[in-house]
Each structure stands twice: as C-alpha cells, then as structure tokens.
Amino acid sequence: MQMASLVNMPVYGLNKLEKKQFLTARLLELTQHHYQHCGEYKRLLHCIGETCMPKDAEHIPPVAARLFKEYQLKSIDEEEIFRLMRSSGTHGSQSSIYLDADSAKLQSQVLVKILQHWLGKARRPMLLIDAAQSVQNKNGMTARAAGLQGLSFFGRNHCYALNSDMQLDVARITEFFQRYEQENILIFGFTFIVWQQFIQQLEKLNLKFNLQNATLIHGGGWKKMQQQAVNDALFQQHIKNRLGDVAVHDYYGMVEQTGTIYMQCEHGYLHAPVWSDVMIRDTNDLHLLPFGEKGLIQVNSTLPTSYPGHCILTEDLGVVHGEDDCQCGRLGKYFTVHGRVPNAQVRGCSDTFS
Incomplete structure (x- = not known):
C-alpha cells in the first residue's frame, strides 16, 4: 500500500468488517516482509513452529515487547x-x-492525523509539563522526548512548566496562564510528572487558575499512580480543581509502535485508530479472549516497515469492551488498561522520573 493512501485513511471511519479486511491484508504483508528482511524475526517464527505464513492476522505470532531490549x-x-x-x-x-x-x-504523519481528530488543525498556546532539557539525548531519542517533540507541533508559544531540576517554575506558568487563559490552551505531559511535579505542587502552594477552554493530553506512568491510590477519576478531579475548564484525555502508546496512539474518549475508553488493532490474550496459554475479559494486551500496527513491530505482546493487562458501539460514536475497538502484569519490569515515559 502506498504511504499516501495509508495516511489518508479515516481515523475512526471503518466498520469492523472493512477494518478487518484492511488489517488482515496489511499485517500479513508486513509479516512476509519482516520474515524476508529480519533474520532474528525469521528465526523467531521458526522457533515457535511457524515455517509457513499464517492465513489471518489473529494467527500472526506477536513479538514480546521485551525482545526489543535483548535483540537488534x-x-x-x-x-x-x-x-x-x-x-x-x-x-x-x-x-x-x-x-x-x-x-x-x-509514523509522524499518522500521529498528526490522530491528534488532529481530537485537537483540530489550529495551533494553540501550549504548556508542556516537563523540562526543556528532556528532549535532549545524545544516545537516541527516548519515548518521552519523542512524545514532547511530537505533541509540540500542535502548539505555539511553547512554555515548559518545569526547570532543569524538574521543579515547578511558578512565575513562568503564572505568566503563561494570565496571558492565554481566555484562549484554547493545550497542555501536555506524562501522567506521573503532571501529577507529582505539577498538580501536587499547585496544591501545596494553594494556587488555582481559571482556564476557560483548555485540553490536557497525558499518558504513561499509571503504575506509580495506582501505588498512590490515584485513579483516572481522581486525577481529573484534581486537574479541574486547580485549572478550571479542562478536557482531560489519557492516551496509551509505546515506543515500539510510535505513531499509532490510543486516545481516551469523553466516556473514558481508549480507542484503536484505523491503523491499529487491540487483542487480549490469556495470561496462561495466550489464547485470544472475548470482549469483556481481562488479559495481556496485544497491539497490532500497520505502520512498522523498518523493524518487526507490527504485532507486539505487551506486559500490560487490559479489557476490550466492544467494537463500533462506543457511546462517543467512533468506530473501532475501545478498551481500558488495568496496569502491568505482576513482576513485569516497570517502564513508561513517566516512570523515568522518580
């Protein structure tokens, strides 16, 4: 499939039959491509008994996410x-x-398409809940840096809320909010950093702002939030208590499939865009589970061509609640994440800051 045709697909616009047809063809094509061009992937398929190509997407063996740590x-x-x-x-x-x-x-073009669906095309004054130094890394771009850089394209007059020592710059954010509080402000940060370094600091200082029409996008770090008994509802409540009228959207994504992020709708569900799919597998024998049952999250993406990341088994637990029938009206599967598998290695963009 040509890149232009892939990018121009409707973000949440294919019903399950249309999407299954598209996903099956593309994922099988990518499986064949990586089998031919990645020796490690070819050996992996042979080791699990796959000596011929699968006939449908459900039977493509997923690559465990941790293998990207152990092999090139x-x-x-x-x-x-x-x-x-x-x-x-x-x-x-x-x-x-x-x-x-x-x-x-x-990946960049698809990420833009997904975010434009939620934010529109107009650039907004943007507050980034992080330090400017976080985007600088000489040993390759991290997921956190990529997130900050990728989302910054949707903003203007960027303001970093934290100093180089990751402490809140009160004067800077106060001036930013005073200047733009009547505009559609965009706020972005990683969940635990937003919570610990921004919201909790505002509460300690008893600072409140009265934003009129702002949007906060955040993701990652829920394991640490759960350790502090902070769920999504409580997180949103504290945000609105301190900032005013803010639409809060969580998202789920990973460096292994940059580009295809899963945004949270107004009803609290994460949504798979047209370029990706979510499956739930049993933690014991990895068989596929039906909607409503909790298991290991598998994420499929139609984008990775330079590495075999099209079908990945994560270390996260989740539930797919349905497909094409979310109250928000968007087509595709919608799901929730329920934390990490016990004893799985802690990781995530927010988890890098302690």
Whole structure:
C-alpha cells in the first residue's frame, strides 16, 4: 500500500468488517516482509513452529515487547537507519527501535492525523509539563522526548512548566496562564510528572487558575499512580480543581509502535485508530479472549516497515469492551488498561522520573 493512501485513511471511519479486511491484508504483508528482511524475526517464527505464513492476522505470532531490549530487531541495513528510538525505562535495558526515513515520516504523519481528530488543525498556546532539557539525548531519542517533540507541533508559544531540576517554575506558568487563559490552551505531559511535579505542587502552594477552554493530553506512568491510590477519576478531579475548564484525555502508546496512539474518549475508553488493532490474550496459554475479559494486551500496527513491530505482546493487562458501539460514536475497538502484569519490569515515559 502506498504511504499516501495509508495516511489518508479515516481515523475512526471503518466498520469492523472493512477494518478487518484492511488489517488482515496489511499485517500479513508486513509479516512476509519482516520474515524476508529480519533474520532474528525469521528465526523467531521458526522457533515457535511457524515455517509457513499464517492465513489471518489473529494467527500472526506477536513479538514480546521485551525482545526489543535483548535483540537488534530491524528489517533494514545499518546505512538505512535514520533514527534510533529508545524506551524511557530506567530499570534494566532499553528497547531499541530502528527507523528508516520513510518509517519515521509515516509514523509522524499518522500521529498528526490522530491528534488532529481530537485537537483540530489550529495551533494553540501550549504548556508542556516537563523540562526543556528532556528532549535532549545524545544516545537516541527516548519515548518521552519523542512524545514532547511530537505533541509540540500542535502548539505555539511553547512554555515548559518545569526547570532543569524538574521543579515547578511558578512565575513562568503564572505568566503563561494570565496571558492565554481566555484562549484554547493545550497542555501536555506524562501522567506521573503532571501529577507529582505539577498538580501536587499547585496544591501545596494553594494556587488555582481559571482556564476557560483548555485540553490536557497525558499518558504513561499509571503504575506509580495506582501505588498512590490515584485513579483516572481522581486525577481529573484534581486537574479541574486547580485549572478550571479542562478536557482531560489519557492516551496509551509505546515506543515500539510510535505513531499509532490510543486516545481516551469523553466516556473514558481508549480507542484503536484505523491503523491499529487491540487483542487480549490469556495470561496462561495466550489464547485470544472475548470482549469483556481481562488479559495481556496485544497491539497490532500497520505502520512498522523498518523493524518487526507490527504485532507486539505487551506486559500490560487490559479489557476490550466492544467494537463500533462506543457511546462517543467512533468506530473501532475501545478498551481500558488495568496496569502491568505482576513482576513485569516497570517502564513508561513517566516512570523515568522518580
């Protein structure tokens, strides 16, 4: 499929039959591509008994996310590497994701399409709940840096809320809010950082602002939030108590499939865009589970061509609640995430800050 045709697909516009047809064809095509161009992936399929290509997407063996930490999984030559992406985890090794120029461009274009669906095309005054230094990394771009950089394209007059030591710059954010509080402000940050370094600091200082029509996008770090007994509803309540009229959207995503993020709708569900799919597998034998049952999250993406990241088994637990029938009206599967598998390695964009 041509890149332009792929990018121009409707974000949440295909029904389940149309989407299944598209996903099946594309994922099988990618499986064949990576089988031919990535020796490690070929050996992986052989080790689990796959000596011929699967006939449908459900039977494509997913790659365990942790394998990207242990092997250089790439389907391109060294000289074709345009960008090296690394996961943000500080405990243990990091995932390494190899992108050529076309893959990087495709991921970026799809991310823009998804976010434009939620934010529109107009750039807004933007507050980033992080330090400017977080986007600087000489050893490859981290997931956290990529998130900050990717979302910054949707803003203007950018303001970083934290100093280089990750402490709240009260004077800076006060001036920003006073200047733009009547406009459609965009706020972005990683969940635990937003909570600990921003909201809790505002509460300690007893600071409140009266935003009129702001949007906060945040993601990652829910394991630490759960350890503090903070759920999504409580998180949103504290945000609105301190900032005023703010639409809050969580998202689910990972460096292994940058571009295809899963945004949270107004009813609290994460949504799979047209370029990706979510499956739930049993934690014991990995068989597929029906809607409503909790298990391991598998994420499929039609974008990765430079590395075999099209079907990934995560270490997260979740539930798919349905398809094409969410009250928000968007087509596709919608789901919730219920934390990490017990004893799984902690990782995530927010987890890099402690």
